[in-house]
Amino acid sequence: MAELPQVHEGGSAASRPDMNAFLSLGFRPLYIAGCGWALISLFIWIFAPQWIGQPLGGLAWHAHEMLWGFIATIAVAFLLTASATWTGFNPLKGAGLAGIVVLWLIARIGYLVGGEIATHIACASEIAFFVISAACLMRVMVKGKSRRNYGVPLLVLGLGAANALYLRAALDGDYVLLMRRFDLGMICMAVIALLIARRVIPFFSMRMVPGLALPMQVRSGQIQLAIGVIAIALGLAGLALPMAAALAAVGLVSLWQVARWKPLAVLHKPMLWILYLGYAAMGLGLIFAAWHTSGLATGVLARAAVHVHIIGMGGFAVLIIGMVTRTALGHLGRPLALDNSMLVSYYLMIAAVVLRLGALWPSSDSLWLLRAAALSWIACMALYLWRFVPMLIRPRPASPG
Incomplete structure (x- = not known):
């Protein structure tokens, strides 16, 4: 497996922030977003749970934000970056990458604020985040004839589908079904993580x-x-x-x-x-x-x-x-x-x-x-x-x- 892609990221003055560089590959904004939200959301959950709005409140919010708001975000960030190595084509950059980051941010704000309108906007934004990411991954897999990786976009789509099912159970107030669907989402994420890790760990080592x-x-x-x-x-x-x-x-x-x-x-x-x-x-x-x-x-x-x-x-x-x-x-x-x-x-x-x-x-x-x-x-x-x-x-x- 090759090293992560050495894509030209614009600008020679490396001492200054550069928007073209920042939006050149998925890992740049999404690593910051995912890790930043991991910090903020856990602080809210443990020390200020009264800030969390309904209907996706309490444990349902915490579980969702840890799995889909943090862990899945980092996985998507890695795949949007590594797929450029696997295929020779960058799946998402510039305005398109900024767009999915905005969708991700709308979802985080909507679930936290709560209320029917904000929650439904958040659901739609998050579903769009996963669908667009999966579509961009599939596009470069096909374009680069990377047949061994065709399953990766489908797994990302599956992660998004599990998220949609979880949200539906949360909105219906069905706690038992909610936990079952959380487990399915976690297993889907585990399959993706195991797939990524078993490729990169031997290579890095x-x-x-x-x-x-x-x-x-x-x-x-x-x-x-x-x-x-x-x-x-x-x-x-x-x-x-x-x-x-x-x-x-x-x-x-x-x-x-x-x-x-x-x-x-x-x-x-x-x-x-x-x-x-x-x-x-x-x-x-x-x-x-x-x-x-x-x-x-x-x-x-x-x-x-x-x-x-x-x-x-x-x-x-x-x-x-x-x-x-x-x-x-x-x-x-x-x-x-x-x-x-x-x-x-x-x-x-x-x-x-x-x-x-x-x-x-x-x-x-x-x-x-x-x-x-x-x-x-x-x-x-x-x-x-x-x-x-x-x-x-x-x-x-x-x-x-």
């Missing part, structure tokens, strides 16, 4: 560790993808036990892949082990999800919040903080090295995961642990934005010589 040779595991990846899609279909059909078996299989394949990637060889490279850790946590979370779906879990482990936070925070968020640093540095022509603030952001995210999972066990410390987890998360995202926004809004530095 072999580039950063001299002499390291890792198998790409194409066949196991194809099997994993197929079983993941089957799990989604079984969920839609309401077949809990077969769905649980499929989820367990996907999780086990994930853990097997991590073991095959020689994790001990990357322990001295934080930019790599953070990706390994996130991938392994996602596999473990899918196994817990299977346990929950089967109805066999008991006690605290029977709570959906356990597998949701293992996958959502331990898997998605840990992978994201690793990906948004590694891919931004690589594409922006910066040295692939972490400074202290980047490394601290990794540890803050890991601390947030541990504290949040600890808060799930009923005790007198649960509220304190929850708030500490939130503060660790907020500090992680703030550090990322402080370090990377100045780079993301400027052109690539000119190559020496």
Whole structure:
């Protein structure tokens, strides 16, 4: 797999912000938007929940904004960027890219403000965000004859469809159906994340560790993808036990892949082990999800919040903080090295995961642990934005010589 595309981003004065550079590839505005909203929305959820309007209020708002407002946004940002490498064509830039960012922003404001009109405008804007992104991805896949990636736009479209189903259940006030559709959206996102990560982790590792040779595991990846899609279909059909078996299989394949990637060889490279850790946590979370779906879990482990936070925070968020640093540095022509603030952001995210999972066990410390987890998360995202926004809004530095 080639490195992220070295697209000309306009302007030679890299010291000044440049709108052409900022809107040259999807990762630039959408990394800022997604990580910025991860910080803001969690602050609101934990410390100012009274600001959240109805009908998408309370837990329904928090779950939606974490999965579709943050995690899915970063995934779309990465795919809009990486697809330029896979196909040789940039799927979205300039005014078109600005347009989907505006749609994304309208959705965030509409859900927060609440009310019937604002919520329906937000729903329409968010559906348009996913549909346009999927259409642009498919256009360049076809144009570039990248047949092996034809499924990627369909998965993005599936993520948008799961979002629409979730919103419909929220507007209908059906909490049980809402949680089922959230799980489907999370599984759809997991399939996309596993697909992306199993391509980039071996590639990044072999580039950063001299002499390291890792198998790409194409066949196991194809099997994993197929079983993941089957799990989604079984969920839609309401077949809990077969769905649980499929989820367990996907999780086990994930853990097997991590073991095959020689994790001990990357322990001295934080930019790599953070990706390994996130991938392994996602596999473990899918196994817990299977346990929950089967109805066999008991006690605290029977709570959906356990597998949701293992996958959502331990898997998605840990992978994201690793990906948004590694891919931004690589594409922006910066040295692939972490400074202290980047490394601290990794540890803050890991601390947030541990504290949040600890808060799930009923005790007198649960509220304190929850708030500490939130503060660790907020500090992680703030550090990322402080370090990377100045780079993301400027052109690539000119190559020496």
